[in-house]
Amino acid sequence: MSGSIQAPAIDARGITRVYKAKPKDVTALAGIDLEVAPGEFFGLLGPNGAGKTTLIKILTTLLLPSAGTARIFGFDVATETRKIRRIMNMVAGGEQSGYGILEAREQLWMFSQFYGLGAREGWRRVDELIDAVGLAEQRNQRVSTLSTGQRQKMNFARGLLNDPWVFFLDEPTLGLDVSAARSVRELIVGWRAAVPGRTVLLTTHYMAEADELCERIAIVDRGRILAIGSPAELKRRVQRESIFRLELDRLAGGPGGLARLPGVVSAVAALNAPADPDAPVRQAVVINLVLREDSALAGVVAALDGLGAHIVALAKSEPSLEDVFVELVGRGFDDNEEAARSNEVPVEPHEAGQPDPEEKR
Amino acid sequence: MIDAGLVEGERFDPGRARGRGTIDLLRSFRTAAALGWKMEANWTDPVLFFIYSVAKPVASALILVFMLQVIAGPAGIALRPFVIVGSALWSFVVSGVAGLAWAVLDDRERYRMLKYIYVSPSSFITILLGRGIARLAVGAMGAGITLAVGVIVLGVPFNLGDIDWLLLAIVLVLGAVTICALAVVMAAVCLQTRQESWDYPEVVVGALFLVVGAVFPLSVLPLPLQAFGLVSPLTWWIAGVRQALFPGGPSSIGGPGSLWQQLAGTLNPSAFEVVVALLLSGAVVTLASAILFRSGEARAKDRGLIDRTTGS
Numbered sequence: 001m002s003g004s005i006q007a008p009a010i011d012a013r014g015i016t017r018v019y020k021a022k023p024k025d026v027t028a029l030a031g032i033d034l035e036v037a038p039g040e041f042f043g044l045l046g047p048n049g050a051g052k053t054t055l056i057k058i059l060t061t062l063l064l065p066s067a068g069t070a071r072i073f074g075f076d077v078a079t080e081t082r083k084i085r086r087i088m089n090m091v092a093g094g095e096q097s098g099y100g101i102l103e104a105r106e107q108l109w110m111f112s113q114f115y116g117l118g119a120r121e122g123w124r125r126v127d128e129l130i131d132a133v134g135l136a137e138q139r140n141q142r143v144s145t146l147s148t149g150q151r152q153k154m155n156f157a158r159g160l161l162n163d164p165w166v167f168f169l170d171e172p173t174l175g176l177d178v179s180a181a182r183s184v185r186e187l188i189v190g191w192r193a194a195v196p197g198r199t200v201l202l203t204t205h206y207m208a209e210a211d212e213l214c215e216r217i218a219i220v221d222r223g224r225i226l227a228i229g230s231p232a233e234l235k236r237r238v239q240r241e242s243i244f245r246l247e248l249d250r251l252a253g254g255p256g257g258l259a260r261l262p263g264v265v266s267a268v269a270a271l272n273a274p275a276d277p278d279a280p281v282r283q284a285v286v287i288n289l290v291l292r293e294d295s296a297l298a299g300v301v302a303a304l305d306g307l308g309a310h311i312v313a314l315a316k317s318e319p320s321l322e323d324v325f326v327e328l329v330g331r332g333f334d335d336n337e338e339a340a341r342s343n344e345v346p347v348e349p350h351e352a353g354q355p356d357p358e359e360k361r
Numbered sequence: 362m363i364d365a366g367l368v369e370g371e372r373f374d375p376g377r378a379r380g381r382g383t384i385d386l387l388r389s390f391r392t393a394a395a396l397g398w399k400m401e402a403n404w405t406d407p408v409l410f411f412i413y414s415v416a417k418p419v420a421s422a423l424i425l426v427f428m429l430q431v432i433a434g435p436a437g438i439a440l441r442p443f444v445i446v447g448s449a450l451w452s453f454v455v456s457g458v459a460g461l462a463w464a465v466l467d468d469r470e471r472y473r474m475l476k477y478i479y480v481s482p483s484s485f486i487t488i489l490l491g492r493g494i495a496r497l498a499v500g501a502m503g504a505g506i507t508l509a510v511g512v513i514v515l516g517v518p519f520n521l522g523d524i525d526w527l528l529l530a531i532v533l534v535l536g537a538v539t540i541c542a543l544a545v546v547m548a549a550v551c552l553q554t555r556q557e558s559w560d561y562p563e564v565v566v567g568a569l570f571l572v573v574g575a576v577f578p579l580s581v582l583p584l585p586l587q588a589f590g591l592v593s594p595l596t597w598w599i600a601g602v603r604q605a606l607f608p609g610g611p612s613s614i615g616g617p618g619s620l621w622q623q624l625a626g627t628l629n630p631s632a633f634e635v636v637v638a639l640l641l642s643g644a645v646v647t648l649a650s651a652i653l654f655r656s657g658e659a660r661a662k663d664r665g666l667i668d669r670t671t672g673s
Contacts, residue, residue, distance in 0.1 A: 019665065063662060064663045090480060097474055099472050102396070114483040116388065162482075
C-alpha cells in the first residue's frame with residue numbers, strides 16, 4: 001500500500017511492544033488499535049508508564065513494534081520510514097536537547113538542510129519560524145544560553161521546518177512553567193488552525209491540556225487503550241446525571257420545593273453567602289441541583305418564577321477527565337506510579353528514568 | 362497564526378514523500394560536516410584544541426623518538442622517519458575511527474539530538490560520516506604538525522622532490538576510505554552500547570597499533586600476529602605513506618625472516634603490491650562495515666537504543 005491523502009493519518013493495528021528486561025519482560029504496549037483522521041487533533045492521555053511514549057516512538061519510526069502494523073498516511077512505519085520522515089515531525093518535552101555551541105538560528109538551519117530545504121529556502125523558513133514562535137530576540141543566541149521554555153520553542157520551530165502532515169508531540173509542556181506551557185499550547189493551536197488538514201497526535205498526562213486541545217482522546221493505561229472519544233463523550237460515560245450550581249437571590253421555603261419537581265434528583269443548599277466577599281451582603285441562596293437530564297432544567301426555571309426567586313448565576317458542573325480515568329481504571333493518575341512499582345508495571349524510559357528496556361522479544 | 366509560508370493544497374503533494382536523492386545526500390553531508398567542524402574542532406576553546414589536536418600527537422611522537430634514541434643510540438636516528446611517520450599517521454587513525462562513534466554518543470547522551478536526527482529524512486549514515494569527517498580533518502592537522510615537528514625539530518631528512526606523489530595520493534584516498542569504514546563499524550558498536558563506550562574506539566585502535574607496523578616492523582611479531590597485520594588495510598596504508606614520503610626507507614611489512622618474505626619471496630612489497638593489498642583489504646573492510654552498520658542500526662532500532670540515554 002502506498003501513501004495517500006485518502007488514507008488515515010495514523011492507522012495502528014494490534015501494536016504490541018515487549019521489552020526484555022530483568023527480572024521479567026515488560027509489556028509496554030499490549031495490542032493498540034488506533035485510527036486518526038487527517039486534520040484531527042488527537043490526544044493520548046495516560047499516567048507515566050502507560051505506553052504513550054512507546055507508541056509515539058513506533059509511529060515516528062524510532063522503534064519497531066514487536067507485533068502489529070502501523071501506517072502514517074498509508075506508509076508502513078517498518079518499511080517506508082524515509083517517506084514517513086518527510087511528512088511528519090516530532091517534538092518531545094521534558095528534556096534539554098540542542099547543540100549548545102550553535103546559535104538558535106544555526107541549529108534550525110542545520111535541520112532545514114537535513115529536511116531537504118535549499119540553503120536560501122532554509123534560512124527563509126528558519127527566520128519565519130523563529131518569528132512565529134517568538135524567539136526573534138534570541139535568534140543569534142547560543143542554544144546553551146536559552147531557557148527551558150525558549151529551547152522548547154526552538155524545538156517547536158525545528159518540528160515545523162518541514163511543515164509536517166502529522167505532528168507528534170510527546171508531553172510537549174512537561175517541565176515548563178505555566179507561562180511557557182501556555183505559550184507552547186498557543187503555538188500548537190495556532191499552527192494547526194492556520195491550515196486545515198494538519199494532524200496532531202499529542203501525548204500528555206495533563207488532563208486539562210488534553211481537554212483543552214484535543215478533539216478526540218484515547219485514555220491509555222498499562223499499554224492498552226481503555227476508551228476513545230471526544231472529551232465530552234468520555235465525560236458523558238461517567239456523567240449519568242446533570243449537575244448544576246444554581247445561585248438565586250432568594251428562595252422562599254428553601255430548596256426542598258425544587259427537589260419535588262419532575263426530573264430533579266436532588267436540590268441541596270450548598271452555600272448561603274455571596275461568592276465575592278467584597279460584594280454587598282445579600283440573601284443569596286446557592287443550590288447544588290442534580291437532574292436526571294438537562295431537559296429537566298426548564299421545569300426548574302419555570303418553577304422559580306412561581307417561587308418568586310430570580311437566577312443570579314447558573315453553571316453546569318461537568319466531570320473531569322480524571323473522573324473518567326478513575327471510572328475506567330479504578331484509581332487516579334497520582335496512584336499510578338505507586339501501583340506501577342508494586343505491580344512492576346512498565347515505566348517508559350522517556351518518562352521515568354529508563355528501566356533499561358534492553359531487549360525485545 | 363503559524364503557516365510556515367505554505368498554502369493549502371501544497372501540503373499533500375505526494376512528491377514530498379519521495380525526496381531528491383543525491384542532492385539531499387550531499388546537502389546533509391555538507392551540513393553535518395560543517396556542524397562537526399564547528400563542534401569537534403573546539404575552535405571556541407583554543408587551549409583544548411591545542412592540547413588534543415597538536416600537543417597530544419606531537420608528544421606521543423617525541424616520546425617514541427626519545428625511547429628509540431635511548432635504546433638504539435645513534436643507530437636510532439636512521440629510524441626516526443619510520444617512527445615519526447607511523448606516529449603521525451596513528452593520531453590520524455585515532456581521530457578518524459573515533460569520530461563517528463563519538464558523534465553517536467555525543468548526540469545521544471550529551472545533546473539529546475540523535476533521535477531528531479534519526480527521524481529526519483536524511484540518511485543517518487551520511488550525517489554521521491559528515492560529523493566524522495570533521496574529526497578526520499582535525500586528525501590530519503595533528504598528523505601534519507607532527508611531521509613538521511619531526512622535520513624541523515628532530516631533523517628527519519625530508520625532500521619534497523623525493524616524494525612519490527602518485528603513490529601518496531592513491532594511498533591517502535584509499536586510507537581515508539578505510540579509516541571511515543572502521544569508524545562506521547565503531548559507530549555501529551556504540552549504537553548498541555552505553556556511555557562507557559566513549560573509550561571503545563581508542564581501545565580498538567590501541568590494539569591495532571601493535572599489529573599494523575605503526576612504530577615497529579611486523580617482522581618482530583609472532584607469525585600469527587604478522588598474519589593479522591597483513592590482512593589489515595591500516596598496515597598497507599601506513600606502509601604506503603612511508604614508501605611515498607621516504608622512498609627506499611625501511612619497510613614495516615617485509616624484512617629478513619618476515620612472513621611477507623616467506624609468502625611472497627621478496628624482501629619488501631613493491632609500491633604496486635602495497636596499493637593492490639590496500640585496495641583489496643580496504644574493500645573488504647568497507648563492505649563489512651556497511652553490512653555491520655546496517656545490521657547494527659536495525660538492532661538498535663529494534664531494541665529501542667537510538668534514543669536511550671544513561672542520565673549523564
